[in-house]
Amino acid sequence: MKAGIVGLPNVGKSTLFNSLSNAKAQSANFPFCTIEPNLGVVNVPDPRLQKLEELVNPERVLPATVEIVDIAGLVKGASKGEGLGNQFLGNIRETDAILHVLRCFDDDNVVHVDGKINPLNDKETIDIELQLKDLETVEKKIEKTKRAAKTGQKEAQKEYAILEKLKEGLEAGKSVRAIDIDEDDRAEFVTPLQFITDKPVLYICNVDENSAVNGNAYVEQIKEAVKDENAEVLVLAVGIEADIAELEDFEERQMFLEDIGLEEAGASKLIRTAYRLLNQQTYFTAGVKEVRAWTVKVGATAPEAAGVIHTDFQKGFIRAEVIAYEDFVKYGSEAKVKEAGKLSVEGKEYIVKDGDIMNFRFNV
Ligand code: GDP
Structure with missing residues (x-):
């Protein structure tokens, strides 16, 4: 990130x-x-890292x-x-x-x-430079889409209309992130163009x-x-x-x-x-060698979370053993969490929660 x-x-x-x-x-x-x-x-x-450090006593801690x-x-x-x-x-x-x-x-x-001090003007000055750059991007894309749209291809016509809307917005001094476009259309046509003012x-x-x-x-x-x-x-x-x-x-x-x-x-x-x-959250791995915080998008699945550590973990994902942070703190160790029946074994569909302590099983 x-x-x-x-x-x-x-x-x-x-x-x-x-x-x-x-x-x-x-x-x-x-x-x-x-x-x-x-x-x-x-x-x-x-602060959760310090708590895990106390409980696990690892060789090192990586935030x-x-x-x-x-x-x-x-x-x-x-x-x-x-x-x-x-x-x-x-x-x-x-x-x-x-x-x-x-x-x-x-x-x-x-x-x-x-x-003179005028943060609003300053903001606009920077925004305009970024918007002009995005305008270049959208104009290039419009050129490319034009022909397909003219020959009546439905999808291309839709894209063309969205690009025109972006162009108008940018010309009016709006950033791409502030231009009103339907969420699905955004994902399909806007996000792939990686506009600066969409960040x-x-x-x-x-x-x-x-x-x-x-x-x-x-x-x-x-x-x-x-x-x-x-x-x-x-x-x-x-x-x-x-x-x-x-x-x-x-x-x-x-x-x-x-x-x-x-x-x-x-x-x-x-x-x-x-x-x-950035819509990010944290999950932890907590072993005696290393307690570590990892960054993953809100809504990520268990294999996606494993992929943050290594792409092989994602490819060969079998299952994940998951402990909620609160349970780890409450029972004090992995063994005690297991005894209490609070360790869950999750598959590919599992959606990671903030603070999950995860252990991945995978094929290599
Ligand atoms: P940059 O060009 O945006 O990287 O700006 P700098 O960080 O080099 O800061 C420019 C000048 O403003 C320096 O002399 C800083 O010491 C001063 N400066 C930065 N932040 C502040 C602040 O919060 N208050 C005041 N009075 N001066 C600041």
């Missing part, structure tokens, strides 16, 4: 990236690792992770190749979700590219320290503007969060957070929100 940070220059993208990469609160076993200067892996915070890429350099004109525009847009295409940072803080010392988006309102808890007027504008989009809005004081993330000591960090009225670090909140946005 990969999320890309976008936004105009000077809104706090790299500060956010650094605060995530510094999030020492995460785990000593699997610290954030920076793969490239703008690419990092961050742990999905999950689920999300890859974060800082996509700097999006500016007005990027879709026409200005700056390093096209390259950056290519990077965005590879992500599963977009973290769109908006400057919602006043600070005369930090220059704004347009000279789930999380708007991160970067506020000053004093607005970290309740937001401010800029945040309200953004919330109002995106209410028809399938999007989430998160208020973060990125600057102060970055300072806090640098502190070595957990207690100290917690104290500073409480000082500004927060219960948990922004990094944790952000990752959890992104997870929800």
